[in-house]
Amino acid sequence: MNVSDALKTRRSIRGYKPDPVAPELLEKIFDQARLAPSNCNTQPWHTVVVSGQARKDLQAAIFEEIMSGKTPSPVFTPGDSGLSGVYKERQYQCAFTYYGVMGIERHEKEKRQQLALKNWEFFDAPHVAFISMPASMGPINAIDIGLYLQTLMLLLVENGLASCPQGALAFYPDPVFKIANIPEGNAIVCGISFGYEDVGARINDVIMDRDPLTDLVQFID
Numbered sequence: 001m002n003v004s005d006a007l008k009t010r011r012s013i014r015g016y017k018p019d020p021v022a023p024e025l026l027e028k029i030f031d032q033a034r035l036a037p038s039n040c041n042t043q044p045w046h047t048v049v050v051s052g053q054a055r056k057d058l059q060a061a062i063f064e065e066i067m068s069g070k071t072p073s074p075v076f077t078p079g080d081s082g083l084s085g086v087y088k089e090r091q092y093q094c095a096f097t098y099y100g101v102m103g104i105e106r107h108e109k110e111k112r113q114q115l116a117l118k119n120w121e122f123f124d125a126p127h128v129a130f131i132s133m134p135a136s137m138g139p140i141n142a143i144d145i146g147l148y149l150q151t152l153m154l155l156l157v158e159n160g161l162a163s164c165p166q167g168a169l170a171f172y173p174d175p176v177f178k179i180a181n182i183p184e185g186n187a188i189v190c191g192i193s194f195g196y197e198d199v200g201a202r203i204n205d206v207i208m209d210r211d212p213l214t215d216l217v218q219f220i221d
């Protein structure tokens, strides 16, 4: 598979088979992802991969927080806050596409909330990773995390795996910090659920389009 094929194949997948990924394959993929570039080679990413019983326990602990009514406490400002103009429109279109595939209408608030909760079920994926960087770092360093994330997602595709990057996984950090040795001073930027795609799952019919090249890139001679 070449890079163009991997790019075209990758989509955010939200329905998984329960089958775990072989530990050797996991190690190979995360070893290769280290090759992502970063500002001054600072490599600000730190990753915790949670699987098996630990993953089940973590889901339960996060749900306990959610059900107790705890307010989400992400350290970094979530990507969907304060959007306006074209960005708000694209966010709306994204939600419209997603709920549309799932047969949920705009006024069906409870169904939308139920679907949103799937984020913290890790979309039933057998593995979830949490990516953190020093909380003192800013948006330029967050570029490095983005590059690392895309590198990881393409490697997963190359190895027949699917994933869903999730800003939502930064919302309830305490249970993650309780089980993982995350470097002191770090904060979670995002998480990523991954595993083998459940190809028949309706939720995976979601296809997000992109704006045309002419709206996004200017070529000047």
Ligand SMILES: Cc1cc2nc3c(=O)[nH]c(=O)nc-3n(C[C@H](O)[C@H](O)[C@H](O)COP(=O)(O)O)c2cc1C
Pocket (backbone or CB within 6 Å): 010, 011, 012, 013, 079, 094, 119, 164, 165, 166, 167, 168, 169, 190, 207, 208
């Ligand atoms: C940094 C980042 C955070 C995201 N957070 C979430 C999330 O919390 N939940 C979710 O279902 N999808 C999340 N997504 C997936 C986006 O909705 C998805 O990438 C976008 O709609 C484009 O669709 P595609 O990935 O299928 O091409 C996130 C994507 C990125 C890059």
